[in-house]
Amino acid sequence: MEYAVTTDRLTRVFGNFTAVDQLTLQIKPGEIYGFLGPNGSGKTTAIRMLCGILEPTSGTATVLGYDLSGETEQIKRRIGYMSQKFSLYDDLTAAENLGFYAGLYNIPRRERKSRVQEMLDMAGLTGREDELVAHLSGGWKQRLALGCAIISRPAIVFLDEPTSGVSPTSRRRFFNIISRLASEGTTVMVTTHFMDEAEYCNKIAFISSGRLMAVDTPDNLKQNVLAGCLVELDLPNAMDQLENIEQLPYVKECSVHGLLLHVLLEDESNLGLLEEYTGVPAKPITPSLEDVFIALANKN
Numbered sequence: 001m002e003y004a005v006t007t008d009r010l011t012r013v014f015g016n017f018t019a020v021d022q023l024t025l026q027i028k029p030g031e032i033y034g035f036l037g038p039n040g041s042g043k044t045t046a047i048r049m050l051c052g053i054l055e056p057t058s059g060t061a062t063v064l065g066y067d068l069s070g071e072t073e074q075i076k077r078r079i080g081y082m083s084q085k086f087s088l089y090d091d092l093t094a095a096e097n098l099g100f101y102a103g104l105y106n107i108p109r110r111e112r113k114s115r116v117q118e119m120l121d122m123a124g125l126t127g128r129e130d131e132l133v134a135h136l137s138g139g140w141k142q143r144l145a146l147g148c149a150i151i152s153r154p155a156i157v158f159l160d161e162p163t164s165g166v167s168p169t170s171r172r173r174f175f176n177i178i179s180r181l182a183s184e185g186t187t188v189m190v191t192t193h194f195m196d197e198a199e200y201c202n203k204i205a206f207i208s209s210g211r212l213m214a215v216d217t218p219d220n221l222k223q224n225v226l227a228g229c230l231v232e233l234d235l236p237n238a239m240d241q242l243e244n245i246e247q248l249p250y251v252k253e254c255s256v257h258g259l260l261l262h263v264l265l266e267d268e269s270n271l272g273l274l275e276e277y278t279g280v281p282a283k284p285i286t287p288s289l290e291d292v293f294i295a296l297a298n299k300n
């Protein structure tokens with residue numbers, strides 16, 4: 001199979017609002033494919049279509065070689081899906097939740113115990129298997145939800161903002177597990193608002209207002225998306241200056257990054273003008289994914 005997922009002009013309309021607009025993409029087996037975009041840009045809608053739980057309005061798609069029109073049952077049986085609200089049962093223990101999903105996926109009874117143990121190990125939950133989910137903290141619940149989503153060893157797993165609301169350490173740990181899964185051949189499609197997580201992805205697709213704005217490796221996006229020269233300014237009262245700098249004719253974009261300002265100039269020759277205007281040095285920098293994200297979101 002050349003691609004784990006293909007879509008061709010996949011579209012979903014709600015009333016007269018187009019949530020996903022002619023989305024065309026390909027995901028290779030074993031890839032960690034990041035899906036980035038502002039709130040409401042259509043990421044969840046696209047994933048719900050690919051999981052076979054929301055019907056497209058038009059366009060086509062295949063998941064693991066099965067067609068979204070007419071083969072959704074085959075697709076549902078072969079994928080893992082972790083939604084924004086982890087579908088866990090609070091009044092069951094960690095092991096019972098896994099056992100429940102093992103049954104749901106029709107894993108043969110004789111294999112269930114070892115599969116549950118495998119997921120507990122993967123999620124680092126050994127020793128906590130008998131705790132009620134209600135008593136587990138966010139990071140544990142998140143890894144348990146991942147265990148439930150992949151207990152059937154799906155060839156592809158769709159993760160919709162799996163790390164919202166968990167600590168940085170848990171997020172790091174979660175992505176280490178994701179990287180391991182992918183290195184073993186599982187395809188991972190994941191939405192996130194965290195740029196450090198996006199760095200783990202082999203490919204990033206950026207969508208805005210339902211439309212695909214760019215797709216590439218994180219490095220290529222950083223090198224190619226921003227046309228112009230990006231500089232960093234250490235300016236006192238950066239916030240107060242933002243609007244004035246944005247108005248300058250040679251400035252394409254200006255945004256705050258911690259205490260610093262990032263300014264995208266038309267080209268390098270404007271550097272001196274900016275320094276003269278602000279009175280502080282303008283240091284050319286390599287764009288971060290956040291810079292790319294802001295530039296693409298503003299394009300629409």
Ligand SMILES: Nc1ncnc2c1ncn2[C@@H]1O[C@H](COP(=O)(O)OP(=O)(O)OP(=O)(O)O)[C@@H](O)[C@H]1O
Nearest residue numbers: 014017019037038039040041042043044045046161
């Ligand atoms: N069932 C629905 N009926 C009407 N509108 C909907 C429905 N589902 C989603 N939408 C709208 O479609 C748009 C895209 O929503 P979606 O949840 O796909 O975005 P998202 O990129 O996942 O956002 P977020 O990052 O906030 O999760 C939003 O404006 C949303 O209100």
